[in-house]
Amino acid sequence: MQKINNAGVCTPLGYSASSAAADIKGNQKGNHDLTLLYSEVPFQVAGVFTKNSIKAAPLKHAIKSLENNKEYSAIVVNSGNANASTGLHGLEAVDTIVKAFEDGLSTGEGSVLMSSTGTIGVKMPVDKVVGKVDQLIDELDDCNSDKFAKAIMTTDTVTKEFGVLVETDNGAYVVAGATKGAGMIAPHMATMLCYITTDALISAENLQTVLQNAVQPSFNSITVDNDMSTNDTVFLLANGMSGIIPEMEQFQEAVNYVSLELAKMIVKDGEGATKLVTINVKNAAEKEDAKKCAFAIANSPLVKTMFYGEDPNWGRLIATVGASGVKCVEEKIDMFFDDLAYVKNGIIIDEALEAKAAEIMKKPEISITIDLNMGTSEKTVYTCDFSKEYVSINADYRT
Amino acid sequence: MQKINNAGVCTPLGYSASSAAADIKGNQKGNHDLTLLYSEVPFQVAGVFTKNSIKAAPLKHAIKSLENNKEYSAIVVNSGNANASTGLHGLEAVDTIVKAFEDGLSTGEGSVLMSSTGTIGVKMPVDKVVGKVDQLIDELDDCNSDKFAKAIMTTDTVTKEFGVLVETDNGAYVVAGATKGAGMIAPHMATMLCYITTDALISAENLQTVLQNAVQPSFNSITVDNDMSTNDTVFLLANGMSGIIPEMEQFQEAVNYVSLELAKMIVKDGEGATKLVTINVKNAAEKEDAKKCAFAIANSPLVKTMFYGEDPNWGRLIATVGASGVKCVEEKIDMFFDDLAYVKNGIIIDEALEAKAAEIMKKPEISITIDLNMGTSEKTVYTCDFSKEYVSINADYRT
Numbered sequence: 001m002q003k004i005n006n007a008g009v010c011t012p013l014g015y016s017a018s019s020a021a022a023d024i025k026g027n028q029k030g031n032h033d034l035t036l037l038y039s040e041v042p043f044q045v046a047g048v049f050t051k052n053s054i055k056a057a058p059l060k061h062a063i064k065s066l067e068n069n070k071e072y073s074a075i076v077v078n079s080g081n082a083n084a085s086t087g088l089h090g091l092e093a094v095d096t097i098v099k100a101f102e103d104g105l106s107t108g109e110g111s112v113l114m115s116s117t118g119t120i121g122v123k124m125p126v127d128k129v130v131g132k133v134d135q136l137i138d139e140l141d142d143c144n145s146d147k148f149a150k151a152i153m154t155t156d157t158v159t160k161e162f163g164v165l166v167e168t169d170n171g172a173y174v175v176a177g178a179t180k181g182a183g184m185i186a187p188h189m190a191t192m193l194c195y196i197t198t199d200a201l202i203s204a205e206n207l208q209t210v211l212q213n214a215v216q217p218s219f220n221s222i223t224v225d226n227d228m229s230t231n232d233t234v235f236l237l238a239n240g241m242s243g244i245i246p247e248m249e250q251f252q253e254a255v256n257y258v259s260l261e262l263a264k265m266i267v268k269d270g271e272g273a274t275k276l277v278t279i280n281v282k283n284a285a286e287k288e289d290a291k292k293c294a295f296a297i298a299n300s301p302l303v304k305t306m307f308y309g310e311d312p313n314w315g316r317l318i319a320t321v322g323a324s325g326v327k328c329v330e331e332k333i334d335m336f337f338d339d340l341a342y343v344k345n346g347i348i349i350d351e352a353l354e355a356k357a358a359e360i361m362k363k364p365e366i367s368i369t370i371d372l373n374m375g376t377s378e379k380t381v382y383t384c385d386f387s388k389e390y391v392s393i394n395a396d397y398r399t
Numbered sequence: 400m401q402k403i404n405n406a407g408v409c410t411p412l413g414y415s416a417s418s419a420a421a422d423i424k425g426n427q428k429g430n431h432d433l434t435l436l437y438s439e440v441p442f443q444v445a446g447v448f449t450k451n452s453i454k455a456a457p458l459k460h461a462i463k464s465l466e467n468n469k470e471y472s473a474i475v476v477n478s479g480n481a482n483a484s485t486g487l488h489g490l491e492a493v494d495t496i497v498k499a500f501e502d503g504l505s506t507g508e509g510s511v512l513m514s515s516t517g518t519i520g521v522k523m524p525v526d527k528v529v530g531k532v533d534q535l536i537d538e539l540d541d542c543n544s545d546k547f548a549k550a551i552m553t554t555d556t557v558t559k560e561f562g563v564l565v566e567t568d569n570g571a572y573v574v575a576g577a578t579k580g581a582g583m584i585a586p587h588m589a590t591m592l593c594y595i596t597t598d599a600l601i602s603a604e605n606l607q608t609v610l611q612n613a614v615q616p617s618f619n620s621i622t623v624d625n626d627m628s629t630n631d632t633v634f635l636l637a638n639g640m641s642g643i644i645p646e647m648e649q650f651q652e653a654v655n656y657v658s659l660e661l662a663k664m665i666v667k668d669g670e671g672a673t674k675l676v677t678i679n680v681k682n683a684a685e686k687e688d689a690k691k692c693a694f695a696i697a698n699s700p701l702v703k704t705m706f707y708g709e710d711p712n713w714g715r716l717i718a719t720v721g722a723s724g725v726k727c728v729e730e731k732i733d734m735f736f737d738d739l740a741y742v743k744n745g746i747i748i749d750e751a752l753e754a755k756a757a758e759i760m761k762k763p764e765i766s767i768t769i770d771l772n773m774g775t776s777e778k779t780v781y782t783c784d785f786s787k788e789y790v791s792i793n794a795d796y797r798t
Binding site: 051053054055082084085086087119120121122152213229230301305308313314315316318319321322323325326328330331345346348356386387391392 | 450451453454481483484485486518519520521614628630700704707712713714715717718720721722724725727730734744745746747754785786787789790
């Protein structure tokens with residue numbers, strides 16, 4: 001398995017995309033905010049959606065559609081409007097938009113899915129979207145991965161794409177994807193959209209299993225601000241055009257790899273983030289315990305501002321461990337900053353180590369390991385620091 | 400019951416205090432960081448402590464001491480050093496300091512309690528504290544409520560004191576207190592210290608019941624950043640000097656009132672806070688549900704930055720309700736900004752109301768009511784907005 005440079009959703013065989021400026025938010029100034037992803041042969045699809053009880057209209061549509069159907073031809077995505085908390089108008093908007101694309105593409109009823117991201121509680125401007133259907137279909141091109149990745153962005157500052165080539169005895173297939181998300185990212189994949197495409201030949205049922213396995217250590221192990229949106233969606237599409245029936249373990253590995261790389265890109269581009277921080281909790285008494293502790297640290301504003309301030313203040317970390325409710329004994333806790341053993345049995349090993357720890361805190365990527373010495377469970381989560389820019393972005397921007 | 404202007408810990412009969420600059424943190428520039436609260440007759444005491452599994456040395460000392468003894472003469476408090484995660488050195492430091500005050504006051508073994516607040520994981524400079532014992536005892540004065548309130552501050556910007564006079568058929572007694580806390584405030588009373596004094600005559604057992612009842616709707620219902628410290632402590636002291644045996648219901652009411660006013664002062668002075676926000680969750684299916692939902696809103700960085708930005712973005716609120724895991728049905732949720740009915744059955748009542756809601760968001764004190772229409776349970780919590788100043792304070796300051 002090898003990384004493909006500049007890969008995106010159109011890298012596997014048969015996929016094309018296009019994007020347009022539909023001015024959905026009303027102040028987009030020509031930014032592309034609408035995109036179409038199409039496969040020349042129908043694809044099987046798996047989906048994982050937000051666990052938020054308030055779900056956006058396109059998610060309600062997709063969840064219902066996927067109950068009966070697993071084969072689709074296209075996905076339309078808009079930014080600038082979440083189409084969430086929009087009542088009946090929101091559901092009718094999805095129906096109208098999806099129907100317009102199905103008619104334009106002549107792919108038949110039930111062949112198009114939709115996702116939305118942007119402000120919650122504002123009516124979707126249906127006419128603006130429908131007015132771009134013909135243009136989007138005309139401009140479909142397999143060179144447009146980047147256009148797709150760009151049109152789905154909201155407060156993201158960079159596009160996020162990653163892909164791998166998987167060699168098999170019978171030939172090669174590709175797994176590639178694009179994602180967006182910068183704020184409102186938490187377990188259960190808050191305000192993030194992700195589209196992973198492959199030209200491997202695989203059933204919708206197997207796809208669903210693989211996707212569910214892949215989101216746990218990736219999209220469900222990242223956090224920017226512990227918020228969970230109404231719109232989070234990960235789709236995995238397989239159109240079979242490579243003709244390769246993948247070996248399941250290898251395919252899982254490829255989807256895991258692509259998912260984790262995309263998930264880390266989200267954290268790195270977290271709103272106002274300047275650092276990617278990996279939190280490892282080791283030797284917890286139970287699996288749930290390890291998770292609780294790792295997320296408590298990853299979500300603590302005091303810890304996150306400490307990373308922004310580049311201060312190796314292990315006292316805030318140990319206080320957060322204690323506050324997390326994890327089973328722990330103060331005198332058993334060890335702590336590492338990258339590979340530096342810094343705290344042993346609950347106290348600092350040597351105050352002279354602080355200078356070394358301070359050097360580590362200056363790095364753009366930092367790993368913190370908490371060894372609870374209580375059992376054998378572990379959990380790794382990825383987070384970012386908390387900066388003044390986060391506050392600026394979220395005080396001024398309407399999510 | 401009536402509020403007493405300028406009341407503090409020395410307002411009830413028999414209490415006196417003093418403070419000194421001990422340079423505990425090493426850069427205090429003459430700020431007073433050590434204080435003594437003394438009662439001329441021994442007081443009964445009740446205590447409530449952090450639920451953090453990592454507890455500071457003075458808490459370990461107090462918890463152990465309170466198992467056998469309920470009668471004390473003084474409490475010594477320092478800021479600038481939390482004496483937490485300091486191992487054996489920390490425990491010995493408390494013993495030495497407490498002994499020095501017991502000797503100086505000639506009040507006998509086990510008559511002094513201690514609290515600390517400040518940086519975690521740094522050794523307590525015992526000699527600096529012991530060097531101030533004589534001065535603190537010499538300067539005890541019943542006019543020094545403010546000195547006490549000031550010496551316990553860390554990132555607090557104002558002193559926090561409140562007191563009431565309770566009239567009974569047999570005469571009056573006073574309940575008054577001082578508190579500190581600005582960051583690391585969450586349920587279970589994180590990095591906050593509170594001392595409530597009374598000259599009513601009441602047993603330690605009854606005091607403990609009253610205090611436990613009082614902290615739930617006050618100190619356990621506030622949040623600044625959802626962090627919980629190693630040092631949180633609330634003490635309730637009763638020296639009986641008024642000679643009044645209080646009627647329990649009235650006494651409970653007085654302690655509740657003082658606790659809630661002090662708790663709200665903490666939120667108002669939350670690090671970088673510009674607004675006090677009251678979150679009411681009504682008609683939840685269960686008590687735990689109401690609490691979960693109210694705290695999810697009160698702790699959401701996206702919601703808190705929205706208050707800072709004065710943006711009436713109800714979409715973030717409803718998304719947080721959904722994400723909280725509370726039992727809810729989107730189409731049943733109503734929302735009020737102060738008294739303004741803004742959202743009905745999950746959608747905005749009229750987009751024209753946004754201007755009115757925006758006016759409410761500009762106020763320094765705002766109340767948000769979420770009516771889930773699922774049952775009869777309710778919960779009120781108090782929070783503040785999340786500002787750039789919060790990040791500055793916590794990136795630069797060592798807690």
